[in-house]
Amino acid sequence: MVFLSHICSQYSSPSPIFVCSISCFLLLLLASFFTMSLAGKITTEIGVHATAAKWFNLFATQLHHVQNLTDRVHGTKLHQGEDWHHNETVKHWTYTIDGKATTCLESIESIDEQNKTITYKLFSGDIDHKYKKFKFTFQAIDKDQGGAFIKWTVEYERLAEEVDPPYGYIEYLHKCTKDIDVHLLKA
Template sequence: MALKGKLSTEIPIKAPASKWFHLFATKLYHVQNLAERLHHTKLHEGEDWHHKDTIKQWTYEIDGKVLTCKEKIEAVDEENKTITYILFGGDISPHYKVFKFIFHVIEKEDGSAYVNWTLEYEKIDHSVEHPYGYVEYLTKSSEDVDANLLKA
């Protein structure tokens, strides 16, 4: 059984892809106001929410448990509307050596769009479960964000 893994989910969205990318690329602090299971976020180190050296602390809920982690941006590709986040500390580091979220907003030719979340991870050992709860969390949170972006 492999320690490294990758999980991915695609969520159809109704709000414009440009609005989604703008939120995650320039107003990440606002996501906590749009997703039910995201309880709180704050700057841990740094002054700019979107600088690669800035570390944020997140408090969120997965499988009914309140968890925490730290996060920093690894890469931003504006042209392809993709952002890679590294998660660590809190409830992540005791279980995973590597834990990344890759956020990608995709517009189709027919005008529809979707958000693709990819989780790349490496477990500390074989006793650690695959992070399926995070896929469910990202799906539900994306649905919440989309509904709120449509209202704005």
């Protein structure tokens, strides 16, 4: 405040309204740093034994098999479209998050074959009750010594501050990744 008064006094004496306005602005700015953002991103990397190529092939060309590789996915079916891996196709998923059966629709937003990356948009069902925006990004990265890292990024925007960040989805992705890795090693 002393600094502000010094600057203002060089030009004219600061009016109490001006100082109050600046003080209020600074307080609001400071308060905004302590307010939780509704949007966020959570990233996790999981070491797996199967190669990045096997992982990417499963998610890019055989996504419908995931329901047979982990008991956390109860079922999936085509909701709209005929090709499981086309970006205009919508799939219906039923799975368990935090011990609760959950449903959503999903579509592929983008596929980057060179970087073995796929981004999925999740919506409808239980997602829309908590989140305005919800995306998974899957990336398979080869390790130098064999195997791979599976990198999952969950990008979201909550509808309200009362909605928790989707940590249950990170746990779900960890468990599914471990289950699927066992099956990919056998293939």
